[in-house]
Amino acid sequence: MSDPRSRLLGSSTKSRLAQGRRFHHRCGPDHRDPVLSPITIGPGGVVATTDVVPTIAIRFFPFVLKGRTHRHAGPTIDLNVRRRRTTTRCPVGTNYDSEGSGPLRSVFIPKSNGKLRRLGIPTMKDRATQALYAMALLPVAEATADPHSYGFRPKRGVADAIAQCHINLSQKNRATWVLEGDIKACFDKIDHQWLLDQIPMDHKVLSQWLKAGYLEKGTLFPTEAGTPQGGIISPILANMALDEIQEMLASTVPKGSKVNFVRYADDFICTGINEEILQRTVKPAIETFLRERGLMRSQEKTKITHIEEGFDFLGYNLKKFGEKMLIKPATGKIKHHRLKLKTICRQLRFRKTFQVIAALNRVQRGWGNFYRNCCASKVFSQINHDLFQMVKRELKRRHSKKSGKWIRRTYFKTIGNDHWILAGKERREDQERTHYLFQLGRLPIRRHVKFLMAAHPFDPTFNKYIRKRKAMNMANRLKESHLKGRTLTKWTRSKNTAGSL
Numbered sequence: 001m002s003d004p005r006s007r008l009l010g011s012s013t014k015s016r017l018a019q020g021r022r023f024h025h026r027c028g029p030d031h032r033d034p035v036l037s038p039i040t041i042g043p044g045g046v047v048a049t050t051d052v053v054p055t056i057a058i059r060f061f062p063f064v065l066k067g068r069t070h071r072h073a074g075p076t077i078d079l080n081v082r083r084r085r086t087t088t089r090c091p092v093g094t095n096y097d098s099e100g101s102g103p104l105r106s107v108f109i110p111k112s113n114g115k116l117r118r119l120g121i122p123t124m125k126d127r128a129t130q131a132l133y134a135m136a137l138l139p140v141a142e143a144t145a146d147p148h149s150y151g152f153r154p155k156r157g158v159a160d161a162i163a164q165c166h167i168n169l170s171q172k173n174r175a176t177w178v179l180e181g182d183i184k185a186c187f188d189k190i191d192h193q194w195l196l197d198q199i200p201m202d203h204k205v206l207s208q209w210l211k212a213g214y215l216e217k218g219t220l221f222p223t224e225a226g227t228p229q230g231g232i233i234s235p236i237l238a239n240m241a242l243d244e245i246q247e248m249l250a251s252t253v254p255k256g257s258k259v260n261f262v263r264y265a266d267d268f269i270c271t272g273i274n275e276e277i278l279q280r281t282v283k284p285a286i287e288t289f290l291r292e293r294g295l296m297r298s299q300e301k302t303k304i305t306h307i308e309e310g311f312d313f314l315g316y317n318l319k320k321f322g323e324k325m326l327i328k329p330a331t332g333k334i335k336h337h338r339l340k341l342k343t344i345c346r347q348l349r350f351r352k353t354f355q356v357i358a359a360l361n362r363v364q365r366g367w368g369n370f371y372r373n374c375c376a377s378k379v380f381s382q383i384n385h386d387l388f389q390m391v392k393r394e395l396k397r398r399h400s401k402k403s404g405k406w407i408r409r410t411y412f413k414t415i416g417n418d419h420w421i422l423a424g425k426e427r428r429e430d431q432e433r434t435h436y437l438f439q440l441g442r443l444p445i446r447r448h449v450k451f452l453m454a455a456h457p458f459d460p461t462f463n464k465y466i467r468k469r470k471a472m473n474m475a476n477r478l479k480e481s482h483l484k485g486r487t488l489t490k491w492t493r494s495k496n497t498a499g500s501l
Contacts, residue, residue, distance in 0.1 A: 101126050104214040104228050112336075118188075120214050120228030130209065130232040137201055139458040141236050146246045147453045151265030152235035154457045155466065158314050159373050161264045162327060163450040165318055168260040168271050169307055170325040175258035175271035179278045180311050182301035183242075183290065186266035187234060188226035190241050191294030195227070199240060209233070225294055238265070241293050245286070252285045253277065269313055278304050316374060327374040334379060337367050341387050348394040353411065353424030354435040360387070361438040368440050373448040384441035391422055391437075446476060 104120035111117050122130065138154070145153065150161040168174060192210045196203050209231065213222050227234040246261045249270070253259045258273040259282060270286070272278040283302075290296055305311045310319030312330045319326055344359050364387075368380060395407050413423040415436070422437035449472070455462045 101208040101212040103212050103220055106214050106216040119230040121230040122228065126209065127232055133201060134233040134236055137236055140200060141240050142456055142458060144243055145239060146243050146263065148246060148261060149239060149243065149263045152239055156451050158264065159448040160450050161262055161314060162316050163448055164262050165269065165313065166325065166327060169318065172323055175260065175273055176307050177272045177275050177278055178305050178307060178311055179270040179272065179282055180303055180305060181268050182298040183266040184296050184298040186295060187229045187238060189295050190226050190238065192225060194293050195237060195241065199237060245289055248289055249282065249285060253281050264314055267314065275304055329371045329376055329379055337383065338386060342390055345390040345394050349398055354426040357422060357424050357435040357437050364438045364440050368443045372443055372446055377445055380443060381441040384439060388420060
């Protein structure tokens with residue numbers, strides 16, 4: 001008999017959840033139909049009780065949390081729990097309360113500034129349990145989220161945050177000063193007691209996750225604050241801790257100050273009509289808000305800038321030239337991308353050409369799709385030219401005794417008006433296919449349509465809007481299908497099976 005934990009999380013769970021349908025996770029061989037007992041999230045409520053194995057049913061009602069109706073009143077969830085006639089208390093089939101949560105495994109990854117970031121990886125059992133609780137907590141977090149919070153939220157992302165920045169700063173009568181901010185060690189410093197008091201879920205289970213400790217070089221260290229960055233439910237907890245900051249600013253600053261707040265995870269910007277309102281009112285208010293949650297802003301990453309000087313946010317550079325605002329890829333990101341392309345091109349010295357082309361295409365296409373919603377045409381063309389020079393230089397080094405014409409005939413093909421397209425053949429047995437280098441300069445700019453601010457991905461009333469956006473994105477991909485055809489051709493029969501370029 002298969003492990004009931006393997007059937008906990010299905011691939012269609014999120015799609016069913018988004019459609020607002022009732023869905024069931026059966027945790028064990030007993031598939032009888034006992035009576036369902038409803039549990040509603042409210043003051044001191046729980047997401048899933050510990051004495052049952054939950055079978056979650058999603059229903060949508062006007063949302064009430066902490067004894068009051070939230071100002072973004074919208075759909076929430078009602079949990080129906082299927083009780084089992086056993087003593088099992090853990091959603092994954094074990095006595096979770098008695099065993100507790102296992103310690104985290106510390107993993108260090110490099111940061112962009114050269115420092116190391118410590119991740120806490122939970123055990124497989126804890127990750128499965130966190131995923132189950134996260135599915136129930138996410139609709140609640142969406143119903144209470146700030147309108148202009150875009151990090152770690154379904155259907156929203158970096159492009160939406162940049163689009164909102166453009167709305168706040170582009171027009172003539174908009175704010176001209178910007179406060180750039182970052183929360184110092186956001187995941188590592190969140191106060192545990194605040195989470196236990198404010199997060200509407202089982203406090204005992206949440207406390208076990210937060211107090212699990214972490215292992216580093218065989219030594220167990222306690223966790224006095226913060227939520228592990230490697231945890232599945234950690235982004236939801238961090239977002240819920242930082243929500244309501246917009247409401248706080250709206251009640252603190254005077255009217256007409258043009259204060260607009262945009263946040264992506266722990267990075268944020270706040271606009272203002274002048275430097276004084278940001279320095280004397282907004283900064284102290286944000287510091288007080290963060291201090292209540294055990295957090296503080298990063299001093300070295302916080303500064304006030306005029307929009308004509310420009311500022312970097314989420315990898316983009318936003319700057320106003322007179323009455324026109326331009327959004328471009330940040331200079332640091334361009335340099336980092338060039339360095340990455342250079343590193344991959346050096347592999348032409350010892351790897352097959354089609355393998356290098358495949359690696360370059362992945363990087364080029366991903367970078368281009370991320371920045372194609374801004375003014376990046378000139379940047380794309382320049383990077384395309386720089387990549388051609390890198391490839392040409394490495395090929396000359398690879399074949400130092402061959403002429404330029406021989407290299408041209410052997411490695412480059414002509415497609416349409418492009419006469420210098422790097423190509424490499426991949427051969428397997430009696431078949432072959434040709435890889436072509438992706439031309440970043442030909443990637444068209446496509447403006448991003450911002451996700452509707454009031455749209456709730458778990459509310460069935462917005463299903464039509466979400467399907468319309470999905471159809472629009474699919475139509476845009478079909479229009480650009482010819483670009484994929486230039487990248488990789490289908491397998492074809494080949495009489496010559498000797499080697500590859």
